[in-house]
Each structure stands twice: as C-alpha cells, then as structure tokens.
Amino acid sequence: MAPDRLDLNLTRGGMTQSQTDPAAEAALLRAYAAGDADAARRLASTYTPLVFAHAVRMLNDRAEAEDVAQEAMLKLWRQAPGWDAQGGASVRTWLYRVTANLCIDRLRKTRPDAMPEDLDVADDGPGAEAQLQAQARQMALEEALMQLPDRQRQAVVLRHIEGLGNTEIAQIMDIGPRAVESLTARGKRALTALLAGQRKGLGYTDDTVETSV
Amino acid sequence: MTQSKPPFDDPLEAAFATARQSPPQLPDGLLARVVADAEAQMPRPDRPPLWRQIFGALGGWPAMAGLAMTACVGVWAGGALTDDLMFSLTPVDGATLDIGAGLGPFDLLLVDG
Numbered sequence: 507m508a509p510d511r512l513d514l515n516l517t518r519g520g521m522t523q524s525q526t527d528p529a530a531e532a533a534l535l536r537a538y539a540a541g542d543a544d545a546a547r548r549l550a551s552t553y554t555p556l557v558f559a560h561a562v563r564m565l566n567d568r569a570e571a572e573d574v575a576q577e578a579m580l581k582l583w584r585q586a587p588g589w590d591a592q593g594g595a596s597v598r599t600w601l602y603r604v605t606a607n608l609c610i611d612r613l614r615k616t617r618p619d620a621m622p623e624d625l626d627v628a629d630d631g632p633g634a635e636a637q638l639q640a641q642a643r644q645m646a647l648e649e650a651l652m653q654l655p656d657r658q659r660q661a662v663v664l665r666h667i668e669g670l671g672n673t674e675i676a677q678i679m680d681i682g683p684r685a686v687e688s689l690t691a692r693g694k695r696a697l698t699a700l701l702a703g704q705r706k707g708l709g710y711t712d713d714t715v716e717t718s719v
Numbered sequence: 720m721t722q723s724k725p726p727f728d729d730p731l732e733a734a735f736a737t738a739r740q741s742p743p744q745l746p747d748g749l750l751a752r753v754v755a756d757a758e759a760q761m762p763r764p765d766r767p768p769l770w771r772q773i774f775g776a777l778g779g780w781p782a783m784a785g786l787a788m789t790a791c792v793g794v795w796a797g798g799a800l801t802d803d804l805m806f807s808l809t810p811v812d813g814a815t816l817d818i819g820a821g822l823g824p825f826d827l828l829l830v831d832g
Contacts (some may be wrong), residue, residue, distance in 0.1 A: 539762050546757035554753050562743040572746050576746035579753045581759035640737045666735045698731050711821055 531597040532589060539587040546583075553597065554579060556668075557605050563663045564609035564656075566648045576610065578605045602678045603662065610656045650700035654693050661689035662697065 537545035558579045561571035581604055582597070589595070621672045651659050657679065665686070672683045678688065777783070 538757065541761055541763065542759070543758060546761060547754055550750060550753045550757055554750050555742070558749065559742045563738070566747065568743065568757050571743070572749055575749060576752055576756065580756050580760065583757050600797045609761055640741070643730070643734045643737050647731075647738055669739065694731060697734075698729075701730050701734065713753065 517716045526598050535586045535597070538583070539589075549582070549597075550579065553582070553601055556598065557601050558601060560605050560663065560668060563648070563651065563667060564606060564659060568651045570612060570616075573608075574605060577608055590707055596674070596677075599674055599677050601618045602668075602670075603680075606660045606678065610660075613656060646701060647697070650697050653700060655697055658693035658696070661686055661695035663688050665690045666694070688713065 532547050533551055538549060554575060558571055558575040561574040561578075562568055565571050565574065579600055582601060585600075651663065654662065660679065661675060664670045664678065667674070670678075672686045675686045676683045679689075681689075774783075
C-alpha cells in the first residue's frame with residue numbers, strides 16, 4: 507500500500523535535508539502507475555513546490571519557472587510506470603536534475619547577451635524596515651546568483667538554499683563530491699564579491715564583522 | 720545598551736538564510752495543472768476489445784449457449800412444423816398452449832388460462 511504522504515523532512519533554515527526514502531517514493535509511484543489518483547495528488551503536492559522553488563532560483567523568473575515545474579513533473583508522470591525501484595533512485599534527486607537541466611536549456615536559449623550589472627538596492631534612508639531589508643537582501647542574492655555560471659549557481663542553490671548534502675548534489679549534477687565543493691566554494695566567493703558593495707543597502711552597518719569565505 | 724546585529728555577520732549567509740526561510744510561493748493554479756497532467760498521463764488498465772465488452776454485456780457464455788439453443792430450435796421448428804401438425808401442450812392449471820395449424824410455422828401462440 508502506498509504511504510499516506512512522503513516525509514521529506516525538509517529543514518527550512520537548516521543546512522541539511524535528510525535523504526528521502528526511495529522505497530516509499532517508489533511505492534507511491536507504483537500506486538500512481540496502477541491508477542491511484544490520490545497517489546498522483548500526493549506526489550504533486552510533495553514535489554511541485556520543491557521543483558518550482560528550484561526553478562525560480564535557477565531562472566529568477568517565476569513565469570519561466572512555472573513552465574519548467576510543470577514540464578519536470580510531466581516527465582515524472584511519464585517516467586512512473588518504468589521507475590527503477592531496485593536502483594534506489596530518489597525521486598527528489600531525479601527531479602532536481604531534470605529541473606536544473608530544463609532551466610539550463612532555457613537559459614542557453616534565452617540568456618541575454620549582457621547580464622544586469624546594476625545590483626544596487628534601494629536605500630532610501632537609515633533604519634529601513636526589517637521586511638524591506640529582507641526583500642532587498644533576497645533580490646540582491648537572486649540577481650547575484652544569476653551572474654554565476656549555471657553549474658556554480660546550481661551547486662550553490664542546492665547546497666546553501668535547498669540545503670542538500672554534497673553527496674546528493676554530486677548525484678544530481680553527475681559529478682564527484684570534490685567537484686561540488688569546488689563549485690560551491692567558487693560560487694560563494696563570487697557571490698561575496700558581488701554583494702560586497704551592497705552592505706549598507708542590505709542593512710549591515712560598520713559594526714558587523716567582515717568575514718571571508 | 721548594546722546594538723542589535725543581524726543574525727549573520729556575513730551578508731551572504733544572511734541572504735542564504737532569508738532565501739531558505741521564504742521559499743517562492745506556488746503560483747495560483749500550478750498545482751491543479753500538475754495534478755491534471757498526472758491524471759491525463761496516468762496509465763489505464765488494459766481494456767478488453769469492443770466485441771468482448773459486448774459479449775460480456777449480453778451475459779457471456781451462458782447467454783450465448785441459450786441463444787444458440789433457441790436458434791437451433793427455431794431452425795428445427797421452421798422445417799418440421801407443417802400445416803397438418805399442431806402441438807397442444809397442457810401445463811399446469813389446465814392452461815393450454817396451442818401452436819396453431821394452418822398458418823405455417825410462425826402461427827399464433829394462444830394461451831388459455
């Protein structure tokens with residue numbers, strides 16, 4: 507019998523996410539492939555937010571991300587009848603890979619010649635509200651992320667925002683864990699440099715400690 | 720009085736934390752479209768061919784046996800009954816079934832109660 511839901515144990519704000527249970531995922535996919543509409547709804551509600559969020563972070567474009575999320579999930583539905591449960595493949599890992607590939611394909615087709623260079627965040631005065639600060643911080647991060655090479659961005663997003671471990675990221679990106687570490691380290695250095703000029707706008711005053719990556 | 724500091728000294732870590740804490744919200748209708756795709760792509764159990772569906776709807780092999788028997792009786796009756804021949808059946812309660820003479824094999828069936 508298919509499980510009632512998949513417990514991805516996502517830890518928002520934490521640095522790591524637990525591995526998923528491939529057996530439970532496979533059971534749910536089998537139930538879907540056998541015609542269980544409820545299994546379809548559970549799979550959709552579990553994975554669509556994850557796929558959409560990753561697409562937004564890769565593309566910085568909600569409309570494009572929406573298309574990508576639907577397309578990635580469509581690939582999952584088509585894959586379900588032949589899902590290799592014995593191979594221990596994780597649906598989450600598979601979806602992250604498919605989503606990133608779809609995003610990179612779109613970026614290669616549509617990327618403008620010049621990326622936005624102006625990362626200035628509005629700073630209308632001292633003591634900006636915390637919410638505005640958070641928004642500004644997020645916008646700055648999104649724009650800075652878009653200036654990274656695709657693979658660096660993918661690695662940084664998976665590691666530091668999605669909170670995945672290096673092992674799973676290596677599986678998603680089909681590279682070794684050391685290459686993941688290298689990509690994330692270079693990505694963080696680049697982001698630090700991009701954000702360095704915006705400390706005031708992002709709400710950091712001189713009393714904060716400058717740290718290096 | 721101490722001055723409050725951001726939770727992360729490193730602006731990059733703070734930006735990561737903000738991003739983790741506020742994942743993008745799903746657009747209206749996306750989940751419904753994904754579920755609709757799932758239902759459209761859902762494998763269907765193999766359906767039997769049309770003739771087998773009709774066959775089943777008519778009652779399957781028992782019904783076909785009865786139908787064949789009826790057809791055989793009809794063919795036999797068509798050849799065997801003549802104008803001179805008349806069956807008179809007398810079932811219970813004095814009811815009489817006459818298979819009529821003179822009108823050929825498709826005569827009136829008269830039941831007297």
